[in-house]
Amino acid sequence: MELTLWTYEGPPHVGALRIATSMEGVHYVLHAPQGDTYADLLFTMIERRDKRPPVTYTTFQARDLGGDTAELVKRSINQAVERFQPEALLVGESCTAELIQDQPGALAGGMDLGGIPVVSLDLPAYSKKENWGAAETFYQLVRGLLKDQVPPPGTPARSPQRWQQEGRRPRVNLLGPSLLGFRCRDDIREITGLLHRCGIDVAVVAPLGARPADLQRIPSADANVCLYPEIAAPVCSWLERSFGMATVRTVPIGIGATTAFIEELCGLLGLDTPHFEEPSRLPWYSRSVDSTYLTGKRVFIFGDATHAIAAAKIASQELGFQVVGLGSYSRELAREVRTAAKELGLEAIITDDYLAVEKAMADASPELVLGTQMERHSAKRLGVPCAVISSPLHVQDVPARYSPQMGWEGANVIFDSWVHPLMMGLEEHLIGMFRHDFEFVDGHRSHLGEGAPTQTPEPQAQATSAQTATATPAQAATATIEGLVWSADGEAELAKIPFFVRSKVRRNTETYARERKLQVIDSETLYEAKAFLSR
């Protein structure tokens, strides 16, 4: 049993729903109690989908449990097939149905459904989570639809360069994009365009937008691109083993990774790597003098493994930030995250407890947070700017405009969306400089209206921050919870420090004072601490 307040991932059947809803022509019959239909709103509200997810829930109730719930499953399957006439049927159960053991997959297997391919999903709800469920569903669906095409064992692997003999352009599959994934819709467009410029066609994009018949065309491609390992890694491995299809595993997020991706793919297909003239503005924007203030900015990163690892690389190498925290809730890919963290001299945070992440964030004193919408909330609480880089999403993370993360345009989008919150930080600094002009009120913020201008995470700091905001040297000294006292001139000196670093200075000074068993912090203590800590 584990206590969960907010969760990064839903249960595994929500992962299956993501695959079904991403595709066309697939229907999912889910044995689940009433209430589980809440999952529909993830798609209709967060993704603003204009269609209901293709799911029939059996919505059994307590009074059904005494009777024949298996009959209810069969009735639901028959009605769904008759009404929706799917090209492939997924059958599975949610956590409660797993306990009553009706085995809907086996029931469907025994029914005459007119030859529709049926894929039975076995997603252990009490040990697995959403991304695992999505990956497993995608894998089972592809495997089920391709089982007649698997070449006999011992068949030599097909060369990814056979397009040259077959007198056609090379083609690859883009695997892994799904609804509720981060910016998948735009990434596909960006990567498809990028491949076209390399002379490579896209055979199948799946699951997003694919029909079952498209999945059956997967083996016709020369290679697979594993765009989102959380969803596509098991499928790609199976296609490697069963069909001898090569997989490109570099995820093209950031300039370096996009370059490496093109090199890996072109090398595999036997193509010359094309030259892109100034493909993205990120490198020049990052070199331009205006960006010097980005140097060494402390950034805390948390998300799914793919986006967190990519963000760490971009932040440290392409923007000159200092990564002070890196972690992921994707336990399936924890090893990769640990490796990336180690390269930056960090211990990776692998957890699905958002409070542990928030604590690590507070301890790291970052100036920018790159995270999921959970970290957006935590960062707001701590008064730190944040950009969202990964699922789980909020409706505002599904923008109307074209805003990929991958490829050259993705790098442009990343520069803007990560640097803007900091730009505003600089503006705040200027406001801080001019704050004694009568036009300005302390705590004024140019635009970060939702932020917490003078609030800080520490209770003792919070308790005094209101006083800080209006402190004048004439006012009485303020005491922290454990008895440390800030003298009036100490407070006054602290108030001169821009608010967005003020809480850090306060904390550091108090730590310094405690270590030296000082009772009172005055302006001298503040400068002593500053000098000591800058050593």
Place this chain on the structure above:
Amino acid sequence: MGASTLAEAMVNPMLDGVLDAGPKVAPPLEILKESGQREVFCGLTSIVWLHRRMPDAFFLVVGSRTCAHLVQSAAGVMIFAEPRFGTAILGERDLAGLADANEELDRLVKELLARRPEIRTLFLVGSCPSEVIKLDLAKAAERLNRQLLGQVTVLNYSGSGIETTFTQGEDQALVAMTPLMPTSDEPQLLITGTLADAVEDRLVDLFGRMGVGAVRSLPPRRSTELPPVGKGTKLLLAQPFLSATARALIARGAELIPAPYPLGVEGSREWMAAGAAACGVAPAQVAAVLDPLVERGRHAIAPHRETLAGKRLFLLPDSQLELSLARFLSRECGMELVEVGTPYLDRQLLASELDLLPVGTQISEGQDVERQLDRVRRAKPDLVVCGLGLANPLEAEGIATKWSIELVFSPIHGCDQAGDLAELFARPLRRRSLLSFAA
């Protein structure tokens, strides 16, 4: 009251005798009973507003990752701070041995209380999986109450989807609180059902002006300050989904005041008048206080009535407020009712509402969502009241919608809110007439 007596109460229509004052002959009603896929939330959802009502209470769902995900998704946005609800997620080990599950629950509760020392009442909330594996949360609550020595009161109820829909979760939570209510035969008016704090203050003030001094609320704002109940208690339900709570309070001696629910000017006036009359207030005094409010409320509704009158309304089953809303929207806003869906129909608690609905109103109980949507498409209504899962797909088909969940989060009760309530329904229609993408 334990779970077994509660279950008995639910199948035992104790209200028959109580409602003698109400109508003897129900108006002719067409009730379409349906079963099939139900597109409704489960009772866990009501935690979203209950935890805000009682800031010193914590709601711990004992369930699965699905439960945690549901409450989080239904809340829509995550709240900034650490929430006062959470889920004890059952793992494979808990399923393998219930003894371990009980120990695990005790450990987790103690950790939680150490972390949140300000919590005075802890609700253990049963879910579909905990009900199916028969994890006895009543026993767990008893055990924890013994161990915690009164530091925190531990209560339990079920919000499971196999037993409750959406707002029934509040009903079950309130039932769990009733055994702790002190007994007193002192005369009082007991308003039952969560109201927005500001609305509650206003209603209490109005009752005061009419001369009703002792007005109390269930649930209270502080979970430890439970109102008393006894022979002097006049029970006035603020929400129509509190069947089990009403029965439990009646069993403690309270007298149920039959009335329509305080939605819209008419419902609010009748509701307040019924409460005041039960407390012995003369009709002239009631009229002196309420008539100006009625006048003002009608004035506030008028501009929205212009948008809504003659428009055809289809309500899908969801919050259990559907009958009251249908009554308000047809009688005060002039809308035509195509179909009024409700997850379940408690004829006794809704007798006054059924009386006021136009003769021949099509009511549907239960749901087969596919067939109901077929009816929606055939009827082409001007406005559909539905859950969040259906709203955008219907809008994409060209049908205007109003999300029903907003109705349980917004202050909509009382004469003073009637204009705002009408506006909630007029807004989607006004918006449609505003938008234009033509050159």
